[in-house]
Amino acid sequence: xxxxRRMFLQGAGGMAVGLPLLEATSGRAWAQNRGxxxxxxxxxxxxxxxxxxxxxxxxxxxQLSQILQPLAPYKQKLNVIQRMNNDVNExxxxxxxxNPAARTLLTCQPFAGNVNANGSLRSxxxxxxxxxxxxxxxxQVIAQRLNAGTPFRSLDLGIGGADTNENQLLHxxxxxxxxxxxxxxxxxxRLFINLPPPGSGGEAPPPPAPVNAIDRIRARRGSVLxxxxxxxxxxxxxxxxxxxxxxEAHAEKIRDLELRFGNTPIGEPPGPPPA
Amino acid sequence: xxxxxxxxxxxxxxxxxCSGTIGDPGLxxxxxxxxxxxxxxxxxxxxxPPVPACxxxxxxxxxxxxxxxxxDQYTNVIQDLFExxxxxxxxxxxxxxxxxxxxHPEANVVSLLAAEDILRAAEEVGAQIAESxxxxxxxxxxxxxxxxxTFINTYGKRAFRRPLTRDExxxxxxxxxxxxRDTPFAESxxxxxxxxxxxxxxxxxxxxxxxxSTSGIVALTNHELAQRLGxxxxxxxxxxxxxxxxxxxxxxxxxxxxxxAERLLNDPRSQPVLANFFKEWLEVEPVDPTQKNAGRFPQxxxxxxxxIDREFEEFIKIVLSSEEDTLDALxxxxxxxxxxxxxxxxxxxxxxxxxxxDWVSVQLPEQERAGVLTRAALLSTHAHRTLTSPVFRGHLxxxxxxxxxxxxxxxxxNSQAPAYPEDSSPRxxxxxxxxxxxCGTCHVQMDPIGLGFENFDAIGAYRTEYLTGEIIxxxxxxxxxxxxxxxxxxxxxxxxxxxxxxxxxxxPKQLFRxxxxxxxxxxxxxxxxxxxxxxxxxxxSLRGLLTSMVLTDTFRxxxxxxxxxxx
Numbered sequence: 040x041x042x043x044r045r046m047f048l049q050g051a052g053g054m055a056v057g058l059p060l061l062e063a064t065s066g067r068a069w070a071q072n073r074g075x076x077x078x079x080x081x082x083x084x085x086x087x088x089x090x091x092x093x094x095x096x097x098x099x100x101x102q103l104s105q106i107l108q109p110l111a112p113y114k115q116k117l118n119v120i121q122r123m124n125n126d127v128n129e130x131x132x133x134x135x136x137x138n139p140a141a142r143t144l145l146t147c148q149p150f151a152g153n154v155n156a157n158g159s160l161r162s163x164x165x166x167x168x169x170x171x172x173x174x175x176x177x178x179q180v181i182a183q184r185l186n187a188g189t190p191f192r193s194l195d196l197g198i199g200g201a202d203t204n205e206n207q208l209l210h211x212x213x214x215x216x217x218x219x220x221x222x223x224x225x226x227x228x229r230l231f232i233n234l235p236p237p238g239s240g241g242e243a244p245p246p247p248a249p250v251n252a253i254d255r256i257r258a259r260r261g262s263v264l265x266x267x268x269x270x271x272x273x274x275x276x277x278x279x280x281x282x283x284x285x286x287e288a289h290a291e292k293i294r295d296l297e298l299r300f301g302n303t304p305i306g307e308p309p310g311p312p313p314a
Numbered sequence: 315x316x317x318x319x320x321x322x323x324x325x326x327x328x329x330x331x332c333s334g335t336i337g338d339p340g341l342x343x344x345x346x347x348x349x350x351x352x353x354x355x356x357x358x359x360x361x362x363p364p365v366p367a368c369x370x371x372x373x374x375x376x377x378x379x380x381x382x383x384x385x386d387q388y389t390n391v392i393q394d395l396f397e398x399x400x401x402x403x404x405x406x407x408x409x410x411x412x413x414x415x416x417x418h419p420e421a422n423v424v425s426l427l428a429a430e431d432i433l434r435a436a437e438e439v440g441a442q443i444a445e446s447x448x449x450x451x452x453x454x455x456x457x458x459x460x461x462x463x464t465f466i467n468t469y470g471k472r473a474f475r476r477p478l479t480r481d482e483x484x485x486x487x488x489x490x491x492x493x494x495r496d497t498p499f500a501e502s503x504x505x506x507x508x509x510x511x512x513x514x515x516x517x518x519x520x521x522x523x524x525x526x527s528t529s530g531i532v533a534l535t536n537h538e539l540a541q542r543l544g545x546x547x548x549x550x551x552x553x554x555x556x557x558x559x560x561x562x563x564x565x566x567x568x569x570x571x572x573x574x575a576e577r578l579l580n581d582p583r584s585q586p587v588l589a590n591f592f593k594e595w596l597e598v599e600p601v602d603p604t605q606k607n608a609g610r611f612p613q614x615x616x617x618x619x620x621x622i623d624r625e626f627e628e629f630i631k632i633v634l635s636s637e638e639d640t641l642d643a644l645x646x647x648x649x650x651x652x653x654x655x656x657x658x659x660x661x662x663x664x665x666x667x668x669x670x671x672d673w674v675s676v677q678l679p680e681q682e683r684a685g686v687l688t689r690a691a692l693l694s695t696h697a698h699r700t701l702t703s704p705v706f707r708g709h710l711x712x713x714x715x716x717x718x719x720x721x722x723x724x725x726x727x728n729s730q731a732p733a734y735p736e737d738s739s740p741r742x743x744x745x746x747x748x749x750x751x752x753c754g755t756c757h758v759q760m761d762p763i764g765l766g767f768e769n770f771d772a773i774g775a776y777r778t779e780y781l782t783g784e785i786i787x788x789x790x791x792x793x794x795x796x797x798x799x800x801x802x803x804x805x806x807x808x809x810x811x812x813x814x815x816x817x818x819x820x821x822p823k824q825l826f827r828x829x830x831x832x833x834x835x836x837x838x839x840x841x842x843x844x845x846x847x848x849x850x851x852x853x854x855s856l857r858g859l860l861t862s863m864v865l866t867d868t869f870r871x872x873x874x875x876x877x878x879x880x881x
Contacts, residue, residue, distance in 0.1 A: 133722070134722065135722035135723060136722070136723065136724070136725035136726075136727065168722065169412065169413070169420075170420065171420065171423070195427070202411045203411070204412065207410075211425070211426065214423070215423065215425070216410065216423060216425055217425055217426065217427075218407075218410065218425040218426075218427045219427070220427065251441075252440075252441040252442075252444040252445050252500070252501050252504055253437060253438070253440075253441035255444075255497055255498070255501040255504075255505075256437050256440045256441055256444065256501055256504050256505050256508055257437055258497075259493050259497065259505050260433070262489060262492055262493055262505070263433075263436075263489070263505060263508050263509045263512070264433070264512075266485055266486070266488075266489045266509045267509055267512040267513055269485055270482065270485060270509075270513040270514060270515060271513075271514050273479075273481055273482070273485075274514055274515070274520070277522050278380070278522075278874070279377075279530065279874040279875040279876070280875060280876070281377075281379060281875075281876055282379060282380040282874070285380070285419070285423070286380075286514055286518070288423075288424070289424045289429065289514070290514075292424060292425070292426045292428075292429035293429060293512070295429075296426075296429055296430060296433060
């Protein structure tokens with residue numbers, strides 16, 4: 040199948056992308072041939088050359104800057120916001136200048152380690168130097184709420200992949216970072232390898248007959264994940280509260296994978312989105 | 315046999331009390347109140363007062379979060395689990411990039427992507443099991459359910475580091491029966507393997523104790539102690555003697571733990587594992603030639619980079635296996651293993667080695683290098699692409715070797731940074747920085763130490779002058795420290811650190827943080843005082859330090875719930 044650049048950009052781009060991509064390429068697009076709603080977050084850490092970034096003029100009559108010039112065709116739909124202060128950043132009292140910035144930006148939450156079990160902020164003397172945010176980032180909340188039933192609820196991509204380090208922007212929940220894919224070939228394989236062929240009207244191909252050991256093993260992902268999920272449940276009662284929370288978060292990932300890989304062929308197009 | 319008789323049965327006699335007054339006369343007693351106990355002194359006392367051990371029932375470790383197998387551990391575990399017949403998958407997730415030890419829970423959080431990669435890694439292993447089922451499972455030709463049960467019990471026990479519970483056996487057997495309906499026997503076993511390798515009983519270092527505890531403190535079971543010993547000394551599964559000892563219930567007594575620790579220390583498999591602790595402690599990372607200025611360092615090719623990494627490991631092995639396996643030797647030994655590229659880098663006669671694969675034992679140049687701080691691996695990690703970094707090097711000595719705390723730079727640090735004259739030397743730039751308001755307060759703690767290492771360039775080659783022809787001034791100073799003072803060059807500082815109480819008190823803490831994936835808490839004081847005191851008794855033997863670690867409360871007990879101390 041041939042993916043046009045435009046088609047691809049419709050679904051993915053930038054560092055973090057919320058929402059489904061697969062329907063747009065499956066041949067069975069959403070109603071009225073319009074792609075589903077997407078939410079895209081694109082972060083360039085470490086800032087811009089502000090003189091070349093900042094627009095000029097007044098709110099009602101403004102000019103794009105040099106860096107924003109490629110967005111000229113969309114200027115009517117564009118809001119450029121500046122002088123926004125990230126106050127939550129200041130809640131972390133023992134951190135360096137880098138780590139809290141990305142972790143608070145989309146979560147509006149301090150480090151999970153700076154918050155007591157009852158939700159109150161710990162006293163500054165007890166603050167950790169680093170950690171993950173104490174709640175989900177907005178992209179993940181939106182993806183969850185829209186719940187389009189797609190194999191990939193969000194596409195989380197980054198140059199440099201998992202090594203986000205101080206630029207850990209995305210969080211699935213409190214103390215639960217979203218890690219990123221950074222290798223384009225790997226991204227392609229994970230996204231498109233099971234797509235229906237062109238001209239098939241969006242019908243998924245029948246899963247190929249397993250020919251070797253790994254195929255036969257992969258064919259049973261649903262059963263394996265089901266057994267693994269059950270094994271988490273067998274432990275929970277014996278864990279302390281913070282261990283339990285961490286293993287519960289892990290078990291949720293197993294359930295997500297089960298929903299994605301289940302026993303249905305991966306290429307099957309999903310139904311329409313909820314009204 | 316043991317060179318550390320004081321660590322044997324006599325250890326109870328020499329261990330110091332938590333309620334004594336050590337270092338600080340104002341220390342309160344650390345009884346059951348726990349969380350507001352005394353501060354662990356950075357310096358051991360000599361001689362330690364002969365007072366009772368930490369057997370007070372109130373003294374138990376601080377909260378210990380459950381750890382997850384690191385990527386390195388997973389790799390070793392897969393190799394050991396199937397006795398080298400299966401290649402570990404490369405897709406198992408890397409740890410999340412963060413400062414600190416690889417064992418820390420935050421480095422090993424399982425994101426959705428990580429869970430998917432753990433699944434894929436497990437499938438790759440499962441496929442290999444299916445392909446070589448006859449070698450792995452002798453009864454496989456029978457293709458019987460009994461044979462599947464044998465696999466589940468045998469490999470399940472190794473994988474979980476303890477016998478399976480009835481529920482766990484039943485779950486895995488049910489999976490086998492379900493998939494066996496339409497899957498050949500070999501692949502069905504591969505599928506069961508795929509499940510085992512994703513279960514929390516495999517992925518997490520579970521330490522639940524024998525019974526559910528109301529106090530939140532559990533005594534580790536024999537199998538859990540075997541698991542800790544396996545991770546500490548092999549970075550992997552407990553080996554057969556450990557499992558057998560655990561099966562027989564012979565790991566509870568301190569002498570039994572000590573015997574196993576000494577056996578493992580003498581096992582060559584433990585050497586690369588222990589070298590890994592020293593790498594993480596001293597923040598030594600593999601040298602990457604692309605991260606250095608190729609024009610400035612044309613000699614740094616892949617061969618030299620790999621040789622630099624290996625030389626560091628070889629040095630740790632030399633120290634740990636020698637009669638003088640001491641902290642002193644770590645900081646002052648001139649012994650090294652080098653090949654030809656390293657001989658050139660270290661200013662030795664290159665003809666002593668015929669090439670990259672010809673490793674020879676040498677003494678490093680007497681006036682230039684001695685000890686771990688002067689090895690190329692450490693010096694090049696703590697440097698920039700082209701220039702050295704007195705800040706990185708000073709920070710390393712402060713935080714990792716002296717256990718001092720250097721606060722984070724203020725948010726506006728960059729905008730506060732002063733301007734430097736063009737072509738000024740690192741010392742000139744650093745002096746300007748130290749004099750700058752805001753910056754100076756912290757940089758005076760680090761830079762004067764790092765500047766003493768200016769004889770070593772950004773890949774660790776020795777030099778006496780800069781490219782500009784300026785003669786290098788290698789004088790350094792450790793401010794605000796009453797036993798370390800001014801020094802002339804890294805060699806001199808290494809000699810001072812070799813016998814500095816601050817370093818002797820810091821190393822046990824660093825090993826603690828590596829082992830437990832957390833900082834020491836208030837209630838770990840007793841264990842750490844005991845270890846530090848024994849370290850002193852053994853004349854700072856590093857092998858003795860490792861052994862004494864396993865004899866502590868913190869090693870044998872676990873607090874399973876947060877006790878108000880931030881982990």
